[in-house]
Amino acid sequence: KNPSGTWSMDISTMERVVRRIIPNQEVANRIIEKYFTPVHKSEAGRTRFKNKYRDEVRKLNLTQKESEAVQFLGEVNSEIEYLQSQQEQRKLLPKKGDRLAELIKAKNEFMQNNSNLDMAKINNAISKFREIYNEIFEQMNEARIRNGYAPVEYRKNYFPHFSENIPDTILGKLAQGLGIDMEVTELPTTIAGLTHQFRPGITWFGFAQQRKGNTTVYDAVRGFDKYIEGASDVIFHTDNIQRLRILSDTIRYKYSDESIQKQVDEIRENPNLATEDKQSRIEEIYRNDKTGGSSFVQALEEYTNLLANKKSIEDRGAERRIGRGKLYNFAKALEGRIAANMVAINPASWITNFIPLTQGGADIKTDNMLRAAKDTLKSIINDDGFENRSTFLTNRKGSDSLVKTGLEKTSDILTSPMRMIDMFTSNVLTRARYYQNVQNGMTEQQALDEADSFAAKVIGDRSKGATPNIFQSRNPLIKIFTMFQLESANQLGYLFEDLPRDLKNKGIKNAAAVIFKYVIGAFIYNELYEKLVGRRPALDGLGILKDAIEDYTGDMTNAQATANLSENIAGQIPFVGGFFEGGRLPISSALPSPTKTLTSIVNLGSGEGNQRKNIDTLKRELTKPIIYGLPPFGGGQIKKVAEGLTAINKKGSFSVDSEGNDVLQYPADRTIGNYAKAALFGKTSLP
Numbered sequence: 001k002n003p004s005g006t007w008s009m010d011i012s013t014m015e016r017v018v019r020r021i022i023p024n025q026e027v028a029n030r031i032i033e034k035y036f037t038p039v040h041k042s043e044a045g046r047t048r049f050k051n052k053y054r055d056e057v058r059k060l061n062l063t064q065k066e067s068e069a070v071q072f073l074g075e076v077n078s079e080i081e082y083l084q085s086q087q088e089q090r091k092l093l094p095k096k097g098d099r100l101a102e103l104i105k106a107k108n109e110f111m112q113n114n115s116n117l118d119m120a121k122i123n124n125a126i127s128k129f130r131e132i133y134n135e136i137f138e139q140m141n142e143a144r145i146r147n148g149y150a151p152v153e154y155r156k157n158y159f160p161h162f163s164e165n166i167p168d169t170i171l172g173k174l175a176q177g178l179g180i181d182m183e184v185t186e187l188p189t190t191i192a193g194l195t196h197q198f199r200p201g202i203t204w205f206g207f208a209q210q211r212k213g214n215t216t217v218y219d220a221v222r223g224f225d226k227y228i229e230g231a232s233d234v235i236f237h238t239d240n241i242q243r244l245r246i247l248s249d250t251i252r253y254k255y256s257d258e259s260i261q262k263q264v265d266e267i268r269e270n271p272n273l274a275t276e277d278k279q280s281r282i283e284e285i286y287r288n289d290k291t292g293g294s295s296f297v298q299a300l301e302e303y304t305n306l307l308a309n310k311k312s313i314e315d316r317g318a319e320r321r322i323g324r325g326k327l328y329n330f331a332k333a334l335e336g337r338i339a340a341n342m343v344a345i346n347p348a349s350w351i352t353n354f355i356p357l358t359q360g361g362a363d364i365k366t367d368n369m370l371r372a373a374k375d376t377l378k379s380i381i382n383d384d385g386f387e388n389r390s391t392f393l394t395n396r397k398g399s400d401s402l403v404k405t406g407l408e409k410t411s412d413i414l415t416s417p418m419r420m421i422d423m424f425t426s427n428v429l430t431r432a433r434y435y436q437n438v439q440n441g442m443t444e445q446q447a448l449d450e451a452d453s454f455a456a457k458v459i460g461d462r463s464k465g466a467t468p469n470i471f472q473s474r475n476p477l478i479k480i481f482t483m484f485q486l487e488s489a490n491q492l493g494y495l496f497e498d499l500p501r502d503l504k505n506k507g508i509k510n511a512a513a514v515i516f517k518y519v520i521g522a523f524i525y526n527e528l529y530e531k532l533v534g535r536r537p538a539l540d541g542l543g544i545l546k547d548a549i550e551d552y553t554g555d556m557t558n559a560q561a562t563a564n565l566s567e568n569i570a571g572q573i574p575f576v577g578g579f580f581e582g583g584r585l586p587i588s589s590a591l592p593s594p595t596k597t598l599t600s601i602v603n604l605g606s607g608e609g610n611q612r613k614n615i616d617t618l619k620r621e622l623t624k625p626i627i628y629g630l631p632p633f634g635g636g637q638i639k640k641v642a643e644g645l646t647a648i649n650k651k652g653s654f655s656v657d658s659e660g661n662d663v664l665q666y667p668a669d670r671t672i673g674n675y676a677k678a679a680l681f682g683k684t685s686l687p
Contacts, residue, residue, distance in 0.1 A: 009299035010469040039240045039465035044391040046236035050399040060125045070125045071220040074159035076107050130157045136231045143238040148275035222403045244304040302469045314473040341628040341635035342585050344414040348533045348681050352584040353421040355538045358521030360429040360458035362514050372431035392452040395463035396426050411633045430455040457498045460490035481575040484585040489574035534684030537584045544568045590628035592621035612660035644678025653683050
């Protein structure tokens with residue numbers, strides 16, 4: 001079974017794709033367990049690894065000045081030790097002798113100019129960083145050797161060198177020619193325009209590039225923050241990437257003609273070719289073969305490339321026109337800014353993270369949900385270790401960077417309620433499912449593995465290797481449709497694919513009970529949310545049906561009722577729902593309506609229509625991107641509060657009709673309750 005086109009695959013998790021194209025679910029499950037479950041477990045291992053070493057660095061408690069001193073002295077001492085050893089062995093060239101003298105002089109000057117520094121603390125930190133770097137490098141080399149790559153030569157106690165844009169170090173051959181730069185910089189001229197052909201078999205690690213020049217950013221803690229991200233990728237995901245490449249090659253080999261198979265066999269059996277050479281030559285053969293491809297292979301290749309830190313294939317055209325660095329810097333900054341303005345200080349967005357409880361809870365016994373909620377709250381005070389044992393929860397929590405700007409720290413504080421609710425919801429669903437699995441006779445590990453998988457299916461997993469391909473594109477033309485839509489797409493996948501499959505063997509009575517709980521749960525949540533906030537964010541078929549019946553049987557015309565029904569349904573469709581104020585974080589609140597904006601501009605220029613109406617419409621639409629794009633965070637909530645308080649002060653919310661007259665939308669009395677609702681949720685909560 002091989003559906004045409006990759007779009008349906010790129011918007012889905014690989015687990016759903018595999019189950020969709022392989023009718024035999026036992027076979028599908030074996031493929032998932034062998035090729036994709038290890039990715040999630042590896043990412044959890046990677047997260048624990050990063051947390052372990054970041055915690056060790058945090059304990060050093062270095063100030064900015066001390067961090068700079070550690071980096072400077074760490075590098076200088078490392079190079080001095082190396083050159084002195086060369087001198088003792090009579091291998092030191094005259095040029096290097098001059099370099100040694102320069103380094104000793106620079107170190108002495110630094111010590112004289114920074115006599116107030118705590119050198120015992122700094123030397124201890126240098127020793128600790130050396131110990132950590134030695135341990136990490138050994139593990140990276142083990143990953144290379146395990147997967148057929150030659151080990152990289154390494155000088156013990158070498159201190160990595162960090163520059164602002166290009167992280168160059170002596171670890172130069174770690175991923176040479178096998179991956180994609182993790183930094184947002186322009187590509188070298190020699191490979192510009194060619195990276196779309198690269199097929200990395202190992203994650204690119206920027207700090208693995210040879211050192212070029214002496215321009216250094218002296219900040220040991222900030223440098224380590226970047227280093228640990230790339231190093232952990234090499235250690236934990238090289239095995240997965242290789243395994244997925246083999247799967248892809250096996251499928252392509254099986255469905256290619258005999259002449260292609262013969263060429264591939266000759267390369268594989270050639271003892272004179274290194275692993276890297278074999279991979280690149282085989283890839284070249286498959287790339288030129290127009291008969292052996294498939295939609296699944298294309299989706300799998302893209303998934304593996306993204307796992308290896310290669311940029312999305314959807315971004316190549318935009319890269320070519322806009323520029324590699326410009327595209328990624330712009331898209332990343334814009335996404336972060338809009339998200340911060342939609343989420344920070346915004347209780348209406350925070351409480352949407354309770355939605356998965358109504359969905360996942362439908363297939364879990366109520367007593368297990370209550371027990372899980374109780375244990376989750378208890379674990380906040382006294383950690384029981386469950387979160388760290390869970391793959392899904394470990395990946396959900398992630399690893400916090402060591403260095404943040406003041407603005408980033410403030411943003412973290414202001415968005416912390418949303419993260420806390422998200423972790424509470426994630427914990428409750430995972431724990432409740434785990435308890436139920438144990439009750440059903442599973443071993444503890446089986447119960448936890450299934451609970452992790454279940455929670456990821458219900459909530460939507462944004463960790464590396466779990467996010468569908470399309471959501472990793474930075475192309476602005478794609479991002480505008482995918483931003484804040486992962487959860488909307490995921491809930492449809494769960495409702496129409498995962499849940500029916502899970503209920504298949506439960507019998508009609510039990511299946512009906514689960515579906516009933518799902519429908520009622522979503523409806524009750526939306527009813528409560530609508531009373532507080534004024535809209536309905538959860539996927540709620542019963543609510544849509546109720547509104548449609550009221551519209552068609554009330555005073556509304558059939559045309560108006562049909563328009564309302566269409567809009568309610570469209571609001572629940574992933575990728576477009578946000579433009580109809582549907583979903584958890586509707587993107588329409590941050591984007592001006594093209595039709596309204598253009599119509600108002602044309603009418604103002606031509607003098608058509610009421611000018612007050614045109615100006616009012618234009619002002620409303622053009623302030624959206626300003627509110628959500630300019631402030632560092634909280635713009636959306638500030639707008640809501642301002643609109644809500646204005647409505648109360650005017651004793652109602654007013655709009656401007658086509659004649660330019662103020663029209664009352666709904667009254668808003670000056671009560672304490674209304675002021676509180678307006679401050680929390682804006683004017684839509686007042687009707």
